[in-house]
Amino acid sequence: MEKNEVKMGEKFISGKMISLDDDDIEELDQASKSLKQVERNIKENIASKMK
Amino acid sequence: MNGLEQVEAENQKIASDMIQLAGTEDSRISVITAIFVRLNNEMRLENVQEIRRDISYGAKDYGLLPEKYVNSMDSIVRSYVQEINKFMKAYNDEFMNIQNVLKSAEERQKYYFYKIRETIVMRDICELAGKNPEDYKELDAQIKSYRKKLATYEKIIVRCDKEFEDCKIRRDQDFKDLFELKQENALAVIQKRNVITMLINKIKNRLNGYERFSKYVLQKHAGKLNRMRTETTGEYVTKIKKNILSFDSEIEGMLNA
Numbered sequence: 001m002e003k004n005e006v007k008m009g010e011k012f013i014s015g016k017m018i019s020l021d022d023d024d025i026e027e028l029d030q031a032s033k034s035l036k037q038v039e040r041n042i043k044e045n046i047a048s049k050m051k
Numbered sequence: 052m053n054g055l056e057q058v059e060a061e062n063q064k065i066a067s068d069m070i071q072l073a074g075t076e077d078s079r080i081s082v083i084t085a086i087f088v089r090l091n092n093e094m095r096l097e098n099v100q101e102i103r104r105d106i107s108y109g110a111k112d113y114g115l116l117p118e119k120y121v122n123s124m125d126s127i128v129r130s131y132v133q134e135i136n137k138f139m140k141a142y143n144d145e146f147m148n149i150q151n152v153l154k155s156a157e158e159r160q161k162y163y164f165y166k167i168r169e170t171i172v173m174r175d176i177c178e179l180a181g182k183n184p185e186d187y188k189e190l191d192a193q194i195k196s197y198r199k200k201l202a203t204y205e206k207i208i209v210r211c212d213k214e215f216e217d218c219k220i221r222r223d224q225d226f227k228d229l230f231e232l233k234q235e236n237a238l239a240v241i242q243k244r245n246v247i248t249m250l251i252n253k254i255k256n257r258l259n260g261y262e263r264f265s266k267y268v269l270q271k272h273a274g275k276l277n278r279m280r281t282e283t284t285g286e287y288v289t290k291i292k293k294n295i296l297s298f299d300s301e302i303e304g305m306l307n308a
Contacts, residue, residue, distance in 0.1 A: 008085045011078050020085035028086050035079035036212075042072045049061055050167050 014038075054179065058172055065168055069161055076157045080150060083215055087146050090219070091139050098135060098230050099128055102272070105232050109268030114256035120264075127272045134279045135230060141291040142222045148295050149218060152302055153211035160204040167197045207305055214298055221294070225287055229279070 008020035014034045018027065106124045107117040117124075170193050177187040255263065 008081065008088070011081055013078060013082070018082070020081060021089075025086055025089060028082050028089075032079055032082045032086070035075055035082065038075045039072060039079065042068050042075065046065055046068050046072070046164050049065055050164070050171055 058175075062168070062172075065164070069164065072161065073157075076154075080154065084146075084150065087215075087219065090223075091142070094223075094226050095132070095135050095139065098226075099132065101232055102128055102131055106268055106272070110264055112252075113260040113264040113268075114253065115260050115264055120269075123269055127269070127276070130276045131230070131272075134276065134284045137284050138226065138229060138287055141288040142218065142225075145218055145291050145295050145298075146215070149211050149214045149298065152298075153208060156204045156207040156211065160201060160208070163197050163201040163204065167194055167201065170194050170197065203305060203308070207302060210302070210305070218294075225290075229283060229287055 010017050010019050011031075012018075013031045018031050020028065103124055106120065106127065110117040110120055170190050174187050174190040174194070177190070178184075
């Protein structure tokens with residue numbers, strides 16, 4: 001079963017390398033929240049130039 | 052910097068923000084997917100271990116050596132994994148559906164950011180050229196309509212994030228209901244600990260330990276697996292498919308509102 005698992009790789013998130021395969025789920029959860037915050041900030045930036 | 056150069060500089064900044072936004076959205080989807088897949092694998096693995104433990108302890112309870120029943124254990128585990136995979140596939144389909152809706156909403160949102168910016172620049176040019184506002188009121192109407200679309204896609208993105216969470220909660224609960232082995236009740240445990248009961252059980256095991264193991268352990272799993280194959284797994288899969296349709300219809304409603 002484990003042999004067929006697809007490796008998901010690594011991502012550089014909030015200044016550090018996160019392993020999608022090996023890092024703790026809580027760490028991934030935290031990374032997802034940080035990314036959501038970054039998304040919000042970028043959207044606010046873009047929206048501010050569209051007034 | 053003249054007016055045109057300023058507009059150009061702002062356009063470049065927005066283009067760069069859009070690229071950063073696309074990269075961040077892509078990373079976030081990868082992380083959310085990784086969490087979902089990893090939890091699927093963990094649940095599957097824990098369940099397989101639980102089943103192996105149950106059969107192994109069952110054999111010991113009836114005075115048998117678990118090693119002698121590895122083949123029966125493997126066969127039962129393989130059948131459970133088949134059922135778990137059917138269940139997981141249905142939840143993966145639901146997850147992928149939410150992911151596709153999210154990706155599409157994020158793409159459309161970026162498109163409308165671009166359209167709003169483009170139309171605002173066109174309107175500003177008209178304004179600077181001293182045109183009559185009546186001549187470019189259509190542009191104002193377009194900006195308003197694009198902003199509405201932008202807000203709709205933001206609502207869909209928020210809805211998808213909530214649906215990811217709900218989907219995980221439903222999967223965890225359904226998995227528990229369908230696959231987790233029910234613990235023995237307290238009375239049965241006390242009965243097993245009772246010295247006389249233990250002695251009687253020991254004698255019974257000497258006489259027909261394998262028959263009892265087969266009846267109370269192997270056949271218990273066989274019966275459960277049979278119900279799963281013929282009824283329960285299918286019922287859960289149908290329920291999950293209905294969730295997908297219901298979510299799609301809700302999104303359709305948001306787009307048409």
